Amino acid sequence: MRVLLIGVLLPVAACSGAEGVRDPGPGDAERVNGRLGIDRSPACAVTAKLIPSCGAWWGMAPEIFTGLPVGRAVQKAEERMGATADIVHVYHRGSELFPTDKEIALARDPLKPRMLLINWKPSFEQTWAEIADGALDRRIDRLAEHVRDTFPERFFLTIHHEPENDVVPSAGSGMQAADYAAMFRHVVLRLREKGVKNAVTVMTYMGAPNWAAKSWFQSLYPGDDVVDWVAMDPYADANVRDLAGLVNKTRKDYPGWPGFYRWMQWRFPGKPIMVAEWGVFERWSDRAFKRAFYESVRTQIKHFPQIRALVYFDSPKAPRGDTRFDTTAEGRRAFTDLARDPYFRSTKVPRP
Numbered sequence: 001m002r003v004l005l006i007g008v009l010l011p012v013a014a015c016s017g018a019e020g021v022r023d024p025g026p027g028d029a030e031r032v033n034g035r036l037g038i039d040r041s042p043a044c045a046v047t048a049k050l051i052p053s054c055g056a057w058w059g060m061a062p063e064i065f066t067g068l069p070v071g072r073a074v075q076k077a078e079e080r081m082g083a084t085a086d087i088v089h090v091y092h093r094g095s096e097l098f099p100t101d102k103e104i105a106l107a108r109d110p111l112k113p114r115m116l117l118i119n120w121k122p123s124f125e126q127t128w129a130e131i132a133d134g135a136l137d138r139r140i141d142r143l144a145e146h147v148r149d150t151f152p153e154r155f156f157l158t159i160h161h162e163p164e165n166d167v168v169p170s171a172g173s174g175m176q177a178a179d180y181a182a183m184f185r186h187v188v189l190r191l192r193e194k195g196v197k198n199a200v201t202v203m204t205y206m207g208a209p210n211w212a213a214k215s216w217f218q219s220l221y222p223g224d225d226v227v228d229w230v231a232m233d234p235y236a237d238a239n240v241r242d243l244a245g246l247v248n249k250t251r252k253d254y255p256g257w258p259g260f261y262r263w264m265q266w267r268f269p270g271k272p273i274m275v276a277e278w279g280v281f282e283r284w285s286d287r288a289f290k291r292a293f294y295e296s297v298r299t300q301i302k303h304f305p306q307i308r309a310l311v312y313f314d315s316p317k318a319p320r321g322d323t324r325f326d327t328t329a330e331g332r333r334a335f336t337d338l339a340r341d342p343y344f345r346s347t348k349v350p351r352p
Contacts, residue, residue: 029305035270036306044347049228050115050154050200051272051308052347056301058339059087059117059311061277066316071102074114077314080326083339086349087156089117089276089311094124095139097146104151108352115349117156117202117276117311122187127174128160132182140187144194153352154198158276159184161204162233163220164211177219184222200228204276207232207247209254212263229309230268231276232260235320238283242296246278247304261304272308279313279323290331298338310344 036051044054062070062077062085070090078084088106092098098118099107106114126135160166160180168175188201203222211217221227234246248259257263264273283289301307316322326332338344 029302032305036272036308037270046347046350048154049272050156050350054346055343056307057086057115057309057311057347057349058083058344059089059115059309060085061089061091061311061313061315064313064315064318069102070100071106074106078112080332081339082336084112085114086344087115087117087309087311089119089313091119093121095142097143099147099151099155107151107153107155113349113351115155117158119158119161119204119276121160122183128179128183129174129176132179132186134186136187137190140190141194144191144196147191147198148195152198154200154350156202156229156274157199158202158204158231159187161231161276162206164206164208164214164217167214167216167220169214169216177214177216180220181222185226188222188226201226202229202231202274202276203227204231204233204274205260207234207249207260209249209251209257212257212260213254224271227271229274230264230271231274232264233277233313234260234275235278235313235318235323236280236293237320242293243300244296244303247275247307261307265306273304273306274309274311275307276309276311277313278310279315279318280325281318281321281323282327287328288330290325290328291334294325294331294334294338298334298341301341301343 033053038047038051038053041053044052046052060074060077063073066073068076070088074085074088088103090098090103098120099116103116107116122131122136122139160183163180166175167177167180169177173179184203188199191199205220232247234249236246239251240246240249247261250257250259261273264271280290280293297310301310312325313323314325316324325335
């Protein structure tokens with residue numbers, strides 16, 4: 001039997017309400033590792049695409065919208081949570097060159113090496129179609145030269161993350177979903193052509209049911225050959241109580257949508273999943289909520305073995321609220337316990 005989901009046919013098992021929230025069976029993680037191309041080995045290792053063979057990476061977008069320089073922001077956030085971030089999420093736009101000297105220093109810290117997740121929006125002036133047609137090739141080439149000359153280490157690169165709310169579906173807009181896919185492909189292939197072989201590419205979706213219901217949603221994907229990881233950016237709003245509800249958000253007004261993790265399991269069985277941004281908004285009427293949520297992440301993360309990286313968005317002024325993890329002492333302790341959990345510490349960050 002098959003069911004209709006957002007314009008495509010999916011097997012019922014792929015969208016079952018139980019999938020992804022049940023206790024994992026004895027072979028679940030091993031089956032996921034097999035699909036991800038990870039060899040069975042007693043030792044925890046890192047693949048060429050920066051996939052940890054054991055557990056998941058722990059990451060942070062630290063002190064966002066505070067004005068702190070990235071080095072100080074990372075230092076302060078790590079002091080607050082009592083743990084080191086495996087991944088540091090940084091943001092760049094336009095003609096900015098990356099990684100910067102301060103970002104390189106974080107990656108090459110001799111005691112605490114970190115991986116960079118670089119989030120780049122190439123332009124706010126050119127349309128996706130124009131970029132795909134070569135309008136920014138000189139900018140891309142200049143960036144490629146900078147990366148070649150300064151940073152041979154592997155790093156994560158996501159290009160114009162969360163494109164859903166920037167889509168203009170009208171013909172000729174240059175901002176249709178297919179234009180995004182063409183832009184992403186062009187940027188990645190141009191960087192590779194110019195010698196950037198160390199970028200591990202990430203396609204980052206918003207992770208919201210209302211956007212997934214759009215007729216053009218499936219057309220956003222640029223193709224397996226230019227995407228190494230797939231990612232979502234979900235936040236714990238008023239309808240979310242725990243990790244399971246976060247990564248598999250559903251809405252009554254979109255009854256056919258099974259949740260993003262379930263959809264990604266079906267659509268990208270051979271791709272590692274990153275939660276590239278996630279945050280828990282302050283609930284002033286429920287001051288214990290952050291503590292309870294972080295505890296749910298710790299107990300439920302093994303239920304989602306295809307998730308190989310969690311990157312928290314830490315900000316006092318996120319667009320919809322305060323996502324700082326330490327607004328209460330109980331929340332901070334729960335977050336520290338989560339950050340130190342062996343699941344996030346089993347695979348070591350590769351040294352430069």
